[in-house]
Amino acid sequence: MTKEKIEKLITQLTLQEKVDMIHGNGFFTTKGVERLGIPPFKTSDGPRGVRKDFENDAWKDIGLSYDYTSYLPCNSALAATWNRALAYSAGKLLGKEARGRGKDMILAPGINIMRTPLCGRSFEYMGEDPYLVSEMVVPFVQGVEENDVSACVKHFAVNNQETKRLDVDVEVSERALREIYLPGFEAAVRRGKAKGIMGAYNKLRGAHCCHHDELLNKILREEWGFEGITVSDWGGVHDTKEALLNGLDMEMSVNSDFDAYYMADPLIKMIEDGEVDKKTAYAKIDEKVRHILNVMNKLHMLDGERCAGGYNDYNDKAVLRQTARESIVLLKNDRNILPLDRKKVKRLLVVGENANRQHASGGGSAEIKALYEITPLMGIQMLLGGNTEVVYKPGYFNEDIGNIWANIGASENGQADSLNQDSGRTQASPEPETQAASEEKIKHQKEMNEKYLQEALEAAGNADAVVFVGGLTHNYDTEGQDRADMKLPYEQDRLISELLKVRPDTIVTLVAGSPVDMSAWRDDAYALVYSWYAGMEGGVALAEVLFGEFNPSGRLPETFPISEKDCPAVTLGEFPGGDKVNYGEDIFVGYRYYDTYDIAAAFPFGYGLSYTDFVMTGIRAEVIEDTEQSKGVKVSFDISNIGGRAGATVAQIYVADKCPKVKKAAKELKAFEKIYLEAGETREVTLMLEREAFTYYDEAEHCFKVDAGSYMLLLAKNAEEIVDITEIEFAV
Numbered sequence: 139m140t141k142e143k144i145e146k147l148i149t150q151l152t153l154q155e156k157v158d159m160i161h162g163n164g165f166f167t168t169k170g171v172e173r174l175g176i177p178p179f180k181t182s183d184g185p186r187g188v189r190k191d192f193e194n195d196a197w198k199d200i201g202l203s204y205d206y207t208s209y210l211p212c213n214s215a216l217a218a219t220w221n222r223a224l225a226y227s228a229g230k231l232l233g234k235e236a237r238g239r240g241k242d243m244i245l246a247p248g249i250n251i252m253r254t255p256l257c258g259r260s261f262e263y264m265g266e267d268p269y270l271v272s273e274m275v276v277p278f279v280q281g282v283e284e285n286d287v288s289a290c291v292k293h294f295a296v297n298n299q300e301t302k303r304l305d306v307d308v309e310v311s312e313r314a315l316r317e318i319y320l321p322g323f324e325a326a327v328r329r330g331k332a333k334g335i336m337g338a339y340n341k342l343r344g345a346h347c348c349h350h351d352e353l354l355n356k357i358l359r360e361e362w363g364f365e366g367i368t369v370s371d372w373g374g375v376h377d378t379k380e381a382l383l384n385g386l387d388m389e390m391s392v393n394s395d396f397d398a399y400y401m402a403d404p405l406i407k408m409i410e411d412g413e414v415d416k417k418t419a420y421a422k423i424d425e426k427v428r429h430i431l432n433v434m435n436k437l438h439m440l441d442g443e444r445c446a447g448g449y450n451d452y453n454d455k456a457v458l459r460q461t462a463r464e465s466i467v468l469l470k471n472d473r474n475i476l477p478l479d480r481k482k483v484k485r486l487l488v489v490g491e492n493a494n495r496q497h498a499s500g501g502g503s504a505e506i507k508a509l510y511e512i513t514p515l516m517g518i519q520m521l522l523g524g525n526t527e528v529v530y531k532p533g534y535f536n537e538d539i540g541n542i543w544a545n546i547g548a549s550e551n552g553q554a555d556s557l558n559q560d561s562g563r564t565q566a567s568p569e570p571e572t573q574a575a576s577e578e579k580i581k582h583q584k585e586m587n588e589k590y591l592q593e594a595l596e597a598a599g600n601a602d603a604v605v606f607v608g609g610l611t612h613n614y615d616t617e618g619q620d621r622a623d624m625k626l627p628y629e630q631d632r633l634i635s636e637l638l639k640v641r642p643d644t645i646v647t648l649v650a651g652s653p654v655d656m657s658a659w660r661d662d663a664y665a666l667v668y669s670w671y672a673g674m675e676g677g678v679a680l681a682e683v684l685f686g687e688f689n690p691s692g693r694l695p696e697t698f699p700i701s702e703k704d705c706p707a708v709t710l711g712e713f714p715g716g717d718k719v720n721y722g723e724d725i726f727v728g729y730r731y732y733d734t735y736d737i738a739a740a741f742p743f744g745y746g747l748s749y750t751d752f753v754m755t756g757i758r759a760e761v762i763e764d765t766e767q768s769k770g771v772k773v774s775f776d777i778s779n780i781g782g783r784a785g786a787t788v789a790q791i792y793v794a795d796k797c798p799k800v801k802k803a804a805k806e807l808k809a810f811e812k813i814y815l816e817a818g819e820t821r822e823v824t825l826m827l828e829r830e831a832f833t834y835y836d837e838a839e840h841c842f843k844v845d846a847g848s849y850m851l852l853l854a855k856n857a858e859e860i861v862d863i864t865e866i867e868f869a870v
């Protein structure tokens with residue numbers, strides 16, 4: 139449909155019809171205008187699969203038998219692959235199934251920066267580094283949108299905690315905003331051409347992000363040229379006039395009084411009462427409708443030539459499995475005790491409740507009715523077949539307590555309640571329960587833990603190998619709630635320490651969505667494997683890594699600090715903070731802080747081991763005058779696999795300004811490449827650094843700029859392990 143036709147359509151719409159198009163008429167849909175052939179606009183969560191369908195006006199699982207979908211690895215897992223091609227394929231699968239389920243927009247991906255290790259939704263996001271996030275979000279969005287489905291990149295912006303999530307007011311310097319918190323969104327818009335952006339619940343500098351003039355009108359539209367739809371987070375709108383004027387196109391919420399939404403009847407009334415200039419109001423409403431119609435047009439919703447979508451096929455399954463495999467991070471492997479040799483393990487003890495737990499249905503709006511989910515225990519059992527006896531002991535007791543989302547779907551008001559009741563909180567302040575009941579629960583938990591611990595220890599002496607699978611669950615990695623600390627729950631520290639005493643060769647495996655404190659036993663464990671909520675093939679992938687069928691290649695997308703107390707936001711008392719949170723750490727987020735201020739981490743950003751060894755040398759660089767942005771740097775180096783197995787590693791290039799004119803982080807990631815090499819293979823790799831790799835945001839001049847001078851290019855295995863350095867002169 140041409141632009142002229144869209145304009146004509148707009149003139150044919152009544153005010154009521156236009157208003158109906160810009161607010162929810164169901165929890166996940168707007169109203170269409172049948173007489174003009176405009177369909178309703180249907181959305182669905184979410185980040186790791188197409189969410190189950192709810193009733194239109196109740197948070198009640200319809201209980202369909204046909205809304206099971208693929209369960210994708212969570213976004214932090216995807217980011218841990220450092221593999222752009224997998225991000226594209228995962229997005230493509232998500233878009234395809236969203237289309238298959240008749241959706242127009244999938245509410246994904248989430249890309250908020252991991253400012254602290256404690257944010258309950260870290261598992262939905264892509265880590266702490268704006269460059270890594272940008273590189274992963276672009277192909278993901280492109281993959282989704284190939285299916286005539288809009289992505290909805292969320293949550294714009296500075297939505298970095300769940301505590302007080304509806305109202306917390308973020309103060310952040312313009313520089314940190316531009317350098318740390320916005321680049322992922324900018325990349326998604328400019329390069330990924332995302333058609334949807336979701337506003338965040340929180341405020342930025344006093345104004346709610348869902349109707350934030352600076353964010354939505356100025357930065358998103360005027361600066362970045364966004365042409366898509368801005369959608370509010372569910373219940374994130376607080377004012378009709380602001381919603382009208384400040385750049386929001388579509389209001390969605392959690393309550394079923396749809397006509398009472400801010401951009402519904404109250405908007406019409408406001409115009410009638412003359413509280414807003416009529417001409418301005420009409421022009422603004424037309425603009426919103428235009429954005430929606432433009433996207434509908436691009437998705438072929440208006441001309442009937444639309445992609446049909448489809449179901450998980452053979453290739454998709456391979457993508458899911460490969461993504462899970464490549465996301466797993468080998469953190470320790472002293473004495474090369476991994477991989478285990480399945481021929482030598484005749485009796486294997488698997489300990490830990492997470493070995494036997496499925497996670498897909500938890501976490502909040504990221505929940506999934508998975509087609510299936512292979513747990514680690516299933517994966518191990520199937521890989522070993524009947525040749526090895528697999529004995530399972532839970533090791534610790536996990537009763538689902540304190541999860542505010544546990545009842546969603548069970549109660550008619552689930553998601554609305556989760557919002558209305560608490561607006562986000564920290565684990566330390568659980569739902570009020572009677573003192574006696576909670577004491578009773580704790581006592582029971584302790585008794586069960588003791589029993590399970592003894593059973594596990596007893597079995598440990600009697601096995602050829604012991605694999606522990608613990609970590610977190612969506613009681614902890616969850617929407618609506620931050621963690622109070624990084625400690626492992628359910629007395630796992632004690633269990634792991636005891637196991638390591640009787641079996642120092644215990645393989646410690648953690649399944650979680652965010653970093654945990656491992657200080658109690660980290661030095662004692664020889665082998666440590668970190669797996670995420672890795673999707674429906676996660677258990678297979680983990681088993682393959684443990685038994686050497688797959689050579690691990692995941693790298694941490696975020697620093698694993700020793701304890702949350704090392705995190706600057708926490709140290710400053712600005713996480714979770716009060717009603718107002720001042721991002722006093724400024725640009726020093728993640729490794730930018732640990733590096734610059736020399737704070738030891740448990741495992742640095744970008745870290746991960748392999749069953750083979752790679753050598754990278756000979757970094758050389760050349761300033762090129764004629765790249766797209768007029769000046770860039772070509773970097774080359776040689777990489778060899780000197781070990782005995784094929785495998786992949788991630789070469790990381792960090793840039794360090796030798797004489798910064800303003801305060802800068804010690805170094806910043808500006809290029810990376812995942813490289814697969816056969817045993818003994820050597821290759822020359824060349825990467826391009828565009829001009830923006832050398833810029834910083836100048837607050838006085840309100841723009842990114844480069845200072846002429848010397849820059850070091852660091853070839854690294856991770857943020858701590860630099861293997862080679864070269865220098866360039868960058869003349870502006």
Ligand code: BGC
Binds near residue numbers: 183184245371
């Ligand atoms: C979440 C969004 C989600 C929406 C719809 C909100 O609670 O913050 O990420 O897309 O609900 O379920």
